[in-house]
Amino acid sequence: MAAMVKQGGYVYMYGTPGGRFGHVHLSRVPESGLLDPGAYRYWTGGSWVTDPDAATPVAGAPVGELSVQYSRYLGRFVMMYLDDPGGSIVMRTSATPWGPWSDKQVVASGADYPQLYGSFIHPWSADSNSPYLYFTMSQWQPYNVFLMRVRLTGGGIMGGGPADFDGDGRDDIATFTQDDRAEVYVAKSTGNAFAGKSVLWNDHFAPGGETPLTGDFTGDGKDDAVTFTHGTEAEVYVAPSDGDSFATGARWHDHFAPGREVPAVGDFDGDGRDDIATFTREDTADVYVALSDGTSFGAGQKWHDDFAPWAQFPAVGDVNGDGRDDIIAFTQDASNDVYVALNEGDRFGAPRKVHDHFAPEGERPRVGDVNGDGKDDIVTFTGGEAKDVYVALSDGAVFGTGQKWADFFALDGEFPYVGDYDGDGKDDIVTFTQNDLADVYVNVSNGTDGFVGGAKWHDFFGLAGETSL
Numbered sequence: 001m002a003a004m005v006k007q008g009g010y011v012y013m014y015g016t017p018g019g020r021f022g023h024v025h026l027s028r029v030p031e032s033g034l035l036d037p038g039a040y041r042y043w044t045g046g047s048w049v050t051d052p053d054a055a056t057p058v059a060g061a062p063v064g065e066l067s068v069q070y071s072r073y074l075g076r077f078v079m080m081y082l083d084d085p086g087g088s089i090v091m092r093t094s095a096t097p098w099g100p101w102s103d104k105q106v107v108a109s110g111a112d113y114p115q116l117y118g119s120f121i122h123p124w125s126a127d128s129n130s131p132y133l134y135f136t137m138s139q140w141q142p143y144n145v146f147l148m149r150v151r152l153t154g155g156g157i158m159g160g161g162p163a164d165f166d167g168d169g170r171d172d173i174a175t176f177t178q179d180d181r182a183e184v185y186v187a188k189s190t191g192n193a194f195a196g197k198s199v200l201w202n203d204h205f206a207p208g209g210e211t212p213l214t215g216d217f218t219g220d221g222k223d224d225a226v227t228f229t230h231g232t233e234a235e236v237y238v239a240p241s242d243g244d245s246f247a248t249g250a251r252w253h254d255h256f257a258p259g260r261e262v263p264a265v266g267d268f269d270g271d272g273r274d275d276i277a278t279f280t281r282e283d284t285a286d287v288y289v290a291l292s293d294g295t296s297f298g299a300g301q302k303w304h305d306d307f308a309p310w311a312q313f314p315a316v317g318d319v320n321g322d323g324r325d326d327i328i329a330f331t332q333d334a335s336n337d338v339y340v341a342l343n344e345g346d347r348f349g350a351p352r353k354v355h356d357h358f359a360p361e362g363e364r365p366r367v368g369d370v371n372g373d374g375k376d377d378i379v380t381f382t383g384g385e386a387k388d389v390y391v392a393l394s395d396g397a398v399f400g401t402g403q404k405w406a407d408f409f410a411l412d413g414e415f416p417y418v419g420d421y422d423g424d425g426k427d428d429i430v431t432f433t434q435n436d437l438a439d440v441y442v443n444v445s446n447g448t449d450g451f452v453g454g455a456k457w458h459d460f461f462g463l464a465g466e467t468s469l
Helices: none
Strands: 002-007 010-015 022-030 041-043 059-063 066-071 076-083 088-094 105-109 116-121 132-139 144-151 173-176 184-189 200-202 211-215 224-228 236-239 250-253 262-266 275-279 287-290 301-304 313-317 326-330 338-341 352-355 364-368 377-381 389-392 403-406 415-419 428-432 440-445 451-458
Touching (some): 002 066, 010 066, 066 116, 076 116, 105 116, 173 428, 224 275, 428 451
Antiparallel strands (some): 002 010, 022 059, 066 076, 116 132, 224 236, 236 250, 275 287, 313 326, 338 352, 377 389, 389 403, 428 440, 440 451
16 A cells, blocks of 8 residues: 655555555655656665565554655654554654654554454645645544544744734734635734734635735734735735735735745845745755835845754844844754754845754744743743743844743643734744634733733634634
């Protein structure tokens, strides 16, 4: 049995021997050579060779029906298969197609679904920003195929963007339904709550598969909505805010952030208008920027040629307080280092390590000015059993030691973010539960050592499967 994934001009083929009890081996072939057996190369654990017998397993036995996809939400490859002796469907993840792959995690148990088998990830689901991953699973009795879903925890490659939609100095919240309706709803901040229920700001923007973000692209002091279509066309649309709604989306760029690239928003030239960037990741690890002139984005220009490869978490923030946004990479690997490349006006400089252990894999890093000194700091939400929030403050050159600023916030599967929701100049933290309750909680920054005064600011906003910022 085999599973195939397209990535970087290649088709990667994961194969198992007959039955459900063998190892997984990996080969790859240029897309144009799919039907040419001689064009295939086999992974030995360190190189690609022509001899299939030299291939070494990328996942150990026993492996049954196999499915592999790239998850846009996690920013990682996901492998699912039947563990027949264990009586379960399991999931593993990896930064690259060849691994190393994580330990097995059970996503469906035979104790709950007797005689289960198969597990095939829905490609539309994998290519969305939703934490829900859909897959099909079969059962011998009643001998049918069922659509299943699992809620991914940790991770979440989307970092969000500025969100003061009415220009009153307080950040608001938005949610993009990302379904057939493709609606956008906003709840404005009053300083101690988010007001309004089901306030529609746009009735068709950022349908499924696109990446919506926010930022002030026109320079009028009110943050707008932007969406990246990805795919081969890779268009970029902006819906400007008038303070009470987003206008009809207009195309501001005709080719930017294609495929699986990770887009971001920031003011890279310091003119008061937000621009767009994209991280190509993979082996190329290029960073492109397209500057806003208030009505469109200019041509994409390469500002860095080696930053945030593969599953490193890329982010944007003004870490030295010079008014121009820089780029940040959380390695989320064995070292868990943090690197910054400072903005030099028309490019990003050489990467510098600015922290040696922050935001390990599975945690959700964010960037914001939590102490109000004009320099962006780094924040991480640990999730897991502790559910802590740590902050490392920027001194303009490096980030200080990580300190716990909150000890029970943003459970696994929730989407946390940072913003100045009370308008005091210091960024706070917010979490969208994105479950049946769809609550939104905020802890405000005291500016020195903690996020405090946790309270529910909205009791129904940001439903499961939506993209909330």
